[in-house]
Amino acid sequence: MSEPAYDADKTVDARGAACPGPLMDLIGAIKSADSGDIVQLLSDNEQSTTDVPEWAEESGNDLLELVETDDGYEFYVEKA
């Protein structure tokens, strides 16, 4: 596994969750985060690769990076 791309303030491990669980977990974490915080979302659901970027754009939060790993995906989202 590669080194984490960003130093996350909070990590949400949604691996194993069915859709839309990972995105809802991310939204919950962003809701309780402070502006500028970076939230790392771990998901093994391919639908997340569409849902998360679309939601980040819609909500004005910044998807810093999407990393594909051996067991899924890591998303790094900075709260606006």
Added chain:
Amino acid sequence: MSEEIVIVGAGTGGSVLANDLAERLATEIDDGDVHVTLVNDGPDHVYKPVWLYVPFGKRESADGRRPLSELVDDRVDLRIDRVTDIDTDAKRIEHRDGTGPTEYDHLVLATGSTLAPEEVPGLAEAGYNFYSEDGAEALREQLLSFTDGHLVLSVVGTPHMCPAAPLEFVFMADAWFRERGLRDDVEITYTYPVNRVHGNPNIAEWARPKMDERDIGVETFFNAEEVDPEAQVISSMEGTDLEYDLLVDIPPHRGVDLIEEAGLGDRGWVEVDKHTLEAEHAENVYALGDTASTGVPNAGSVAHYQAGVVGQRLASHIRGYPATETYDGKTLCFIETGMDEASFVEFDYENPPSPAPPSEKLHWSKLAYNEAYWLTARGLL
């Protein structure tokens, strides 16, 4: 020494399991080798799907209540009490009202969902919901006298009980207002937190064209952040404001606090192996229904099927056999698509749902099942 099985919660999952064990282990229970206790914090069993019909004046919420003493097998020790603490190391639960403490060999948590509208500022004051008995009755008062204006149904949180119910509500409201000649005066808008109208993509693809045909407005990526009850505006964290005249909400859901306090999972949902339903963070503990974090819908059919799995696994452990039964994600739902038609879906972990064409026959099947449900609770169906 008797083997103690304790079930906490007597909703669909807990009641069906208690009756399943009473039958499956009848000999062992009669011989005093096994003792089954069912603990519930109230005397009644509640069938929540009835609440969907209450706001439209089609059912009374009392139709969804029956005394547990009438539904649960006499072999089961029924205790009306609230569990206040679970100690999975000592294998012991504490009670509030003096019917315990209880030591267990096997614990099954079926404590279900609770509503948490307070997580969104203004929601509890402004919104009406059909996810509680009081809520359904209060919404009925509003809806029966609502003749014009903007009705907004907002799905605020997921997971929530019966994922199809918000769609059912707007389909039923559309048909109901049409029948009464009021539809042109009532605007209906449905909001959902992700970028489609339902969490499951197949159901979302099936439902969306129906909503468009019926002129039901849709706002996706709408995560309610706050409600202003005076201005009658609901705002999302994505920056959308919606004015409403009547706000129907699906509030955020949680499990019960004692599960989180026992270290079994976050927000009151027990982390489990999604096939065996065994808790990840404690031995000899199962969870089922809404309580088990499996990713499948929080639905009565799920609790029903899972109860059969847990019943077989527990009986196998007690008799010293390998437990072979596993849960495959089976879910079965009727979906009302109007006041006199419904669809039907059946799916599992591997096979996605494919909603059946709506028909009057399926609508009557749903109503017939609602009546037959009491046989399910008794463990007969």
